[in-house]
Amino acid sequence: MTHAPTPDRDTIAAIATAPGAGGVGIVRLSGPRAREIGEGIAARRLQARRAHHVRFVDGDGAAIDDGIALYFAAPASYTGEDVVELQAHGSPAVLQALVERCGALGARRARPGEFSERAFLEGRLDLAQAEAVADLIAAADARAARAARRALDGEFSRRVDALADDLLAVRVHVEAAIDFADEPLDTLGGAALRQRFDALSLALDALLAATERGRRLRDGLHAVIVGPPNAGKSSLLNALAGSDRAIVTDIAGTTRDLLHETIRADGVELTLVDTAGLRDGGDAIEREGMRRAREELARADLAIVVLDARDPDGGRAAVADAIAAVPQRLWLHNKADLLDAPAAVADGEDRLTLSARTGQGLDALHARLRALAQGEAGDAAEGAFTARARHVDALRRAQAELADARVQIGREALDLAAESLRQGHDALGEITGRVRADDLLGHIFSSFCIGK
Ligand SMILES: Nc1nc2c(c(=O)[nH]1)N(C=O)[C@@H](CNc1ccc(C(=O)N[C@@H](CCC(=O)O)C(=O)O)cc1)CN2
Ligand SMILES: Nc1nc2c(ncn2[C@@H]2O[C@H](COP(=O)(O)OP(=O)(O)OP(=O)(O)O)[C@@H](O)[C@H]2O)c(=O)[nH]1
Ligand SMILES: [Mg+2]
Numbered sequence: 001m002t003h004a005p006t007p008d009r010d011t012i013a014a015i016a017t018a019p020g021a022g023g024v025g026i027v028r029l030s031g032p033r034a035r036e037i038g039e040g041i042a043a044r045r046l047q048a049r050r051a052h053h054v055r056f057v058d059g060d061g062a063a064i065d066d067g068i069a070l071y072f073a074a075p076a077s078y079t080g081e082d083v084v085e086l087q088a089h090g091s092p093a094v095l096q097a098l099v100e101r102c103g104a105l106g107a108r109r110a111r112p113g114e115f116s117e118r119a120f121l122e123g124r125l126d127l128a129q130a131e132a133v134a135d136l137i138a139a140a141d142a143r144a145a146r147a148a149r150r151a152l153d154g155e156f157s158r159r160v161d162a163l164a165d166d167l168l169a170v171r172v173h174v175e176a177a178i179d180f181a182d183e184p185l186d187t188l189g190g191a192a193l194r195q196r197f198d199a200l201s202l203a204l205d206a207l208l209a210a211t212e213r214g215r216r217l218r219d220g221l222h223a224v225i226v227g228p229p230n231a232g233k234s235s236l237l238n239a240l241a242g243s244d245r246a247i248v249t250d251i252a253g254t255t256r257d258l259l260h261e262t263i264r265a266d267g268v269e270l271t272l273v274d275t276a277g278l279r280d281g282g283d284a285i286e287r288e289g290m291r292r293a294r295e296e297l298a299r300a301d302l303a304i305v306v307l308d309a310r311d312p313d314g315g316r317a318a319v320a321d322a323i324a325a326v327p328q329r330l331w332l333h334n335k336a337d338l339l340d341a342p343a344a345v346a347d348g349e350d351r352l353t354l355s356a357r358t359g360q361g362l363d364a365l366h367a368r369l370r371a372l373a374q375g376e377a378g379d380a381a382e383g384a385f386t387a388r389a390r391h392v393d394a395l396r397r398a399q400a401e402l403a404d405a406r407v408q409i410g411r412e413a414l415d416l417a418a419e420s421l422r423q424g425h426d427a428l429g430e431i432t433g434r435v436r437a438d439d440l441l442g443h444i445f446s447s448f449c450i451g452k
Helices: 035-042 092-105 114-120 127-138 144-153 155-178 188-219 233-241 284-297 312-322 363-383 389-410 414-432 440-445
Strands: 012-015 024-029 052-057 065-071 084-092 219-225 260-264 268-274 303-307 330-334 352-353
Touching: 012 114, 024 035, 024 188, 035 052, 035 065, 035 084, 035 092, 035 303, 065 144, 065 188, 084 092, 092 284, 114 127, 114 260, 127 144, 127 155, 127 414, 144 155, 144 188, 155 303, 155 389, 155 414, 188 389, 219 233, 219 284, 219 363, 233 268, 233 303, 233 330, 233 363, 268 363, 284 303, 303 312, 330 363, 352 363, 352 440, 389 414
Parallel strands: 219 268, 219 303, 303 330, 330 352
Antiparallel strands: 012 024, 024 084, 052 065, 065 084, 260 268
């Protein structure tokens, strides 16, 4: 991948290590003046790729600290620009003083993600790899870190690129056929073209499935609590969160807004979402709440359906179509403390009887959620890479364009097919940043930490 060089870029500086005190802390400079500024602070010439033990000095020659100065000459650096690292004692006061000194010598404070953004702009990383850097830093456990590492190594990008190349070949075939529009497609390799289409859409389906697993691996299991009003959904969220997060009353229709709570099960993250009870009717606010609940279910990996144990069948119908498309469901018969006799049906894999009020059955629920969350991650662990909702969305668009192109080919409407293929190809290019919308970069890199 090649980008035009940007000679007029300014020089940026930031603390690259985590906030707070540490053994060692690093201030990093990148840009055309990095070496000059670094040499000003180290008070000596810096040779590329050598560790220099120096005193870092202030404007008046007073020592700020002693430490290691490193210089990486462009393009052999993380950003692809000249980079200098000042490795000092990890005192926030020292690091702050060093950044200020960089500023006095002409550097600007880096925005969050700006070093990685430059690495992307210099072609050192593609966009999916740059995102993987942030995923690696944020990884909650070893498994997530390994998966982010694979994306950073380009495992995901290579698969996207391979698919984009295949799509391009089909595109070229179709564009070439347009020039011979008088002839029937079958004389222009129509059969071969259809075969290529089929192969391409199979490969796209496989990549989409892997990417969706990667998205779950990064974001954790997304579990949405649903059920009829008053079943005890909010009480259950509170019991699982271990705090009174949600308002609980005996009035049906208490919850209207979505309420998100993240819990951790053995290092695997689980997002719980409390929702408005589903029923026919309700006032405008409650109906909006139900609309939001349905919308949230479209993103769910797991529906936790809460029913009243005394009348489980009563609430089932209200939720049936809302949860139809959710990949996994867990049925909870709540308010077991109010049952006169033990539950008639035994609990199992996807059905538990419990009480959010007394805590009866909560241990079993915890165990079940842990297994589900780990199962998700476990399935995805082998050869898996982390991915984001943005990537899933782009692949879905590519899939839709490809399907559309296939239909147009069937109608011999080659112009329309070519246009759909172009859009599908662009959607794939957005993942790695070979095709990009300008606001996309700002959006992605602003979520990084400063100094990265
Ligand atoms: N001190 C320090 N440690 C760090 C980083 C850093 O910036 N500084 N990294 C920052 O994220 C990560 C390592 N990433 C890096 C990636 C590329 C290059 C680099 O200089 N690449 C050159 C030279 C390659 C070589 O010869 O091995 C290049 O690619 O041309 C350095 C660090 C993790 N550890
Ligand atoms: N006895 C008993 N009461 C419960 C239990 N769980 C919840 N309740 C009560 O049932 C009522 C409704 O509980 P909520 O948690 O607000 O129910 P919800 O499903 O969130 O209701 P909406 O938000 O209106 O849809 C409250 O009075 C709770 O105290 C339980 O396990 N046992
Ligand atoms: Mg509620």
